Amino acid sequence: MKALVYEAPETLAYRDMPDPTPGPDEELIRIEAVGICGSDMHAYLGHDERRPAPLILGHEASGVITGGPRDGERVTINPLVTCGTCPACQAGRDNLCASRQIISMPPREGAFAEWVAMPARNLVTVPDDVSFAKAALAEPIGCGWHAVRLGRAALGDAAASARALVLGGGAIGLGGALSLSAQGITDVTVVEPNPTRRTYLRERCGQNAIAPDQLGAGDLFDIVLDGVGFAATRATASRHTRPGGVILHIGLGENTGGLDIRRMTLQEITFIGTYTYTAEDFRQTAAAIFDGRLGPLDWLDQRPLSDGAVSFSEIRSGKSPAPKIILTPGA
Secondary structure: OEEEEEEEOOEEEEEEOOOOOOOOOEEEEEEEEEEOOHHHHHHHOOOOOOOOOOEEOOOEEEEEEEOOOOOOOEEEEOOEEOOOOOHHHHOOOHHHOOOOEEOOEOOEOOOOEOEEEEEHHHEEEOOOOOOHHHHOOHHHHHHHHHHHHHHHHHHHHHHHHOEEEEEOOOHHHHHHHHHHHHOOOOEEEEEOOOHHHHHHHHHHHOOOEEOHHHOOOOOOEEEEEEOOOOHHHHHHHHHHEEEEEEEEEOOOOOOOOOOOHHHHHHOOOEEEEOOOOOHHHHHHHHHHHHOOOOOOOOOEEEEEHHHHHHHHHHHHHOOOOOOEEEEEOOO
């Protein structure tokens, strides 16, 4: 099969790789759409020791089951493979499974390829009227959906009238903003430093997108969702969360710095680190995509998988205004 292979920092090769062989209770999926994630970018830049080269990256994918009784079924892929039997899995917190694996991280190759093998339980059926590109958004939006669910629970009754601030206008931040609205929190502001993307968020995505310097010193929010995860964004989150509010931290930009622990302690601000989604969060996100609760989802830039190296380079340089680039194998 053809695949986009991470070979060294800032080096991707479109080349032949062995076809995957499905294991017990697994299906073979022909990939039709796969998104470029921020974590793929971290690996591409050599910043993720969990993803050593050479490796097929990519975990935001949809496609068609090939072979077996489900042959021809259109599916979106939950890339997080868990044991199903440990205490975390049994409690419905399978994203915290101690033996969890995710495609695009050894030992599982990713979906920047023509084919991938996945456990049958990780596949959600996609209706015929939903495009593969939109279906592939279940993974990145699922991260925001999961975080918002946890934030609403932490706020309790105050969630009904909450104001929310989202840091970062990429797919994770935008997915978080859409998840906030879909879960009943409609007063949402998105902070995005890139002026081209900021305009795109306003004009194409219907978001109240502002520049970082437009945040007033005393502007406080009940929920602050950090979709970036750098020291600077954590510092912003610390400053702009109201007393008793909640910081939802999704981004993995860098490991340390930024949080004002003294203010968070004195003002009883809750910090929640959020990792991916549970299987139920993923199913709920997919359902919200299918029934239109997350909007038209027309903010995608679709390209052939063979253009993947150029696409990564454009994201790196900030030239791509769209929050998400979707790559299509075989195009």
